[in-house]
Amino acid sequence: MSLKESSPIRVNPDLRKEREKASFNISELTYIIDRGEDKTNRRRYLVSLALNDPDFNETNMNFLSRDEQYSSVVRRSVHIVQKLRKMKLTDLKDQFIYKAAALRGHGSIFAIHDLMLIPMLQNFATDEQKKIFLSKALNYEITGTYLQTELGHGTFVRGLETTATYDPEHQEFVINSPTLTSTKWWPGMLGKSANFAVVMAQLYSKGKHCGLQSFLVPLRSFEDHRPLPGVTLGDIGPKFGAESNDNGFCRFDHVRIPRINMLSKYATISPSGIYSAPVSDKIIYGAMVLTRITLVAAAARVLSFGCTIAIRYSAVRRQTELTPGGEEPQIIYYQSQQLKLFPPLATAYAFLFAAHNIRDRCDQIQDDIIAGNMSSIQELHGLSSAMKGFSSLSATSWLETLRLSCGGHGYSHASGFPNLYTNATALVTVEGEYSVMMLQTARYLIKCISMATSGDKLPSLALYLTSPPPAKCSARSSTDFLNLDLLVDAYTHRAFRLVSVAGKTLQSKIVSGKPHHIAWNESHIELLKAAEVHSHYYVVKNYVNSVKQLTMSQPLKSVMISLCQLYALHGIQQSAGDFLQDGYMNGNQIAMATEQMLLLLDVIRPNAVALCDAFDVPDELLGSILGRYDGNVYENMYLWAKSSPLNKTEVHESYYQYLKPMLKGSKL
């Protein structure tokens, strides 16, 4: 059952007409997005379970203080655990859907417990450790978080300062924060919720540094939840978004834990303190790759939310008469508005297909990951880093354009955009900051260049480095730019050229005698560009493959091809310099590409609302008055405003204390 069909609603006539114009079957596209009708049905079932459960109701979170928001999330998180048990809902994907709906997109206080602590115990604990810790964790008798970043240390993990010094006499580790900057900082659910943590710390044994290891450290008393002796912790204060998350800080003052508390499936320490290193230090790759894949899907998802809000609202909002006394058109009519709405819509689908593709690649090499086979994992790692960076920055930047496209009302929390953006923009920074991700990708690409030079087989996504397309774009007419292969060629050529430029720039600096790290730093601009255009190439190529290969009815395929063309042409128009600089295209070709892009806006217009509807986001999860499915925007904005906390009283208490004495009861 579709959520939309459950209750008859009066739909804003402008929005209804937009829907009537659609040339394709919305459900067909929703099934593709969900990757199967059965999956759509399952998702809708799970979502409706959560949405219809009164235990998950909450008044408007926008009207609550941080403290109240936190309490609400604690309440619902606990309910979720209980209900999942009761319903015996054990599939992780099912759980993910159910939780997101129950929490209306907020994070559970057990999110890091579920996504990090438990997998870490499963993958890096010995059987003995599992016996002690895993069942308790699965049972939520301990609730944990993961402490890595410190006040003074983020990206550069080896720079972490927290120490774990082995004391062979007592067979204990002493966990310590030797400096202020070693204070653990940012971990989610650390401030108030977790009573337990995996702590990344520098291991010292027998006076020797044995690298970074993971330690299981109780943080709060299991009796009364008070911080344990030697543990100072708290909330780090309000943030741009993620208000309900008690991201925290934590300092250790020589806290002692037993020897068994070092995760020891790979690295071990003997009772006397002899350290044994794991075979590979890349064990953790798998988890990191998985997380980044999730973030690509998240970028697609937030963008689909933003498009849904702005496009539906643009169909409802009317402004500025075109001819004196004429009717004001829906703002979706304006070309300038379409340029803010349709390219991000095309981007949302681009990232969605990219996320599908990366997930498939990941599934295909699951066995390699488990076996620690590094070659195919490295390709996936390169791709997931690139796409994590590329998709998060692109999606969040579009979100702001979409918000601004809603004019003043986009600025209100009623639009949903403030929450959407402030939470989404974290994607650019978390789990690998943008520039770090892109430079990492560049390092991988430079490696591919040298592999190519020495005749080694290149990973499939970098094959273009040895077999680039022709050096001139073959388009002769404007319609040639609708040719999908021609578009892929353009992006391939651009990637080939700019990755090569980066390689040559770096090489020339090294040849001129600069140390590698200086040459590298001085080539950042070319390296970042290389990573960006490589990512862009991948997205376009995968988009084209997807719309070509997916089984779709002709009407739907036609729409998806237009979207794909728009995505590629918009990129060419925006980065025209990249295609012009070496003469791959000439100015006339850029003009033709732009002309086609504008024609595509008209092609997409009748399907714009339907393409958003296909994302199938229930109003409760969209959290936007402007983006309501029924388009009844103004009535509901008015109701929303009336319930604003400042309206509880007609006269604010500050009047009596401050304003009244000044106004002196003046009469006119």
Add this chain to the structure above:
Amino acid sequence: MSLKESSPIRVNPDLRKEREKASFNISELTYIIDRGEDKTNRRRYLVSLALNDPDFNETNMNFLSRDEQYSSVVRRSVHIVQKLRKMKLTDLKDQFIYKAAALRGHGSIFAIHDLMLIPMLQNFATDEQKKIFLSKALNYEITGTYLQTELGHGTFVRGLETTATYDPEHQEFVINSPTLTSTKWWPGMLGKSANFAVVMAQLYSKGKHCGLQSFLVPLRSFEDHRPLPGVTLGDIGPKFGAESNDNGFCRFDHVRIPRINMLSKYATISPSGIYSAPVSDKIIYGAMVLTRITLVAAAARVLSFGCTIAIRYSAVRRQTELTPGGEEPQIIYYQSQQLKLFPPLATAYAFLFAAHNIRDRCDQIQDDIIAGNMSSIQELHGLSSAMKGFSSLSATSWLETLRLSCGGHGYSHASGFPNLYTNATALVTVEGEYSVMMLQTARYLIKCISMATSGDKLPSLALYLTSPPPAKCSARSSTDFLNLDLLVDAYTHRAFRLVSVAGKTLQSKIVSGKPHHIAWNESHIELLKAAEVHSHYYVVKNYVNSVKQLTMSQPLKSVMISLCQLYALHGIQQSAGDFLQDGYMNGNQIAMATEQMLLLLDVIRPNAVALCDAFDVPDELLGSILGRYDGNVYENMYLWAKSSPLNKTEVHESYYQYLKPMLKGSKL
């Protein structure tokens, strides 16, 4: 006395060293920014008055609820009025500085009263009306706001639905909100504060529509501050930023006001209801222009704040060893970081000089404005619209780059960025939404083209439309790109070409038989581009003029020239396609321009912190731990976090109700 010199402080050694590297005298630049040493001294005096006044102290606003923030602003706003009176501080610029410092950048609840209501009474009220209303307003016996936008109507003012129907029998106007969408929406200080308003409404008399007029309407009782009969009003709820502002809504149910309450200096209505129109309907131009000029200065200001925070922090933050075991460098070392920091720094100065220039132009034609002479005002109107749009979008987009350059810590309210951005981004929308501003600018440019065609004299800023520079860039070597005139030529050529393209596109659609409004809409992309490149041209040209013409010591001049070069070259690199498309530059020239841009990063690096210090923003106004003048970031982040409201108790109350029953007092 500089605020910085008032107390000896221990400065972070990295930041101290950066300051020691500066090649110019910071005060000299501060005087230029303030436009005179006397002005700097006056500003510092006024700011210190406010900062040292305990009545303006407030605990960290980030830790307060909206309700508490509002109360704090009410308290301080009332104090400000009293203190200004006591000190007899009547100069409006003095007041502006003092208020901003007393409120730490928040808006006074009398901001619209001071900036809109009083000027409107001064300029549009008859002497009789002034007697009744102006003295009371100046005395804050009435406190007003300005009601224009409605729930369903923003940009298109003529579409407003609120009506004022004249009733000759009672000699009263009946103010009415006939529909839900006519509800007045967004006005600042409307929800709880104001008891009075200027209301824009459609006047009807004798059954005829007499256009939009301004009416003086009491909203709340002067006795007890309750909404008056027929007036429904309230706060519109939480927003992205501006949390302490009670932006409100208001509906009128046949509210009657006397005939004298229509602002009648120009438009009048006789007792019997005969309407007389003003000579020109462009009377309101002056106020609009002044507001937009203020917003250009505001864009420069927010960007100067953002640069100060991110650049100081980048000098303090260290990350990632370059060579194994080596020291982690300050992140300002990295080229990728410099690309996020220095172009916006150059932009902040670009907009600052633009704001100075527009202000000077405005002062020069004050007499014209008062006399209603429209020709020079139209040029200023065109320029202020263009720059309002261009500067606000550029500045706020850079703010996000700057925030992201601070990594995770930029996401915390401790960085100051969340407040800075959410308040600054409103600049893109308020007082003329970006696309509307740019299309308005384009309309002006198209008019200039037709003036040129018919041989009329062009305004000075559009003269390039008749005398463009040569069709090829003359640069032969990389250093040629340091030639300021060559850079101006490049931007002039680009503006000439793309404004012409817009004109031709529009013209060809009209010639092909399309109605003007359809041709206009289908040319939006070219028109927006025309307005953008015209604005960019103006900014570059004015930047070059400023650094050439301002009296400066040689060391300072040298730094400012580098900044100006960076601004222009960064624009070329970012929009390379614009310069390549018609062959004005070739690919090699773009590469040379980029090379010079990168070399300039090294030139600016030693002065980066000093260039921020010159903005002279006291820590109390900067509101950022990361950007503190003393660079003692980590200690103060820790103190800040510890005082977060969630840390009032060690164990959150939600633990007892929800978590405890689940955790079952487990033991390990």
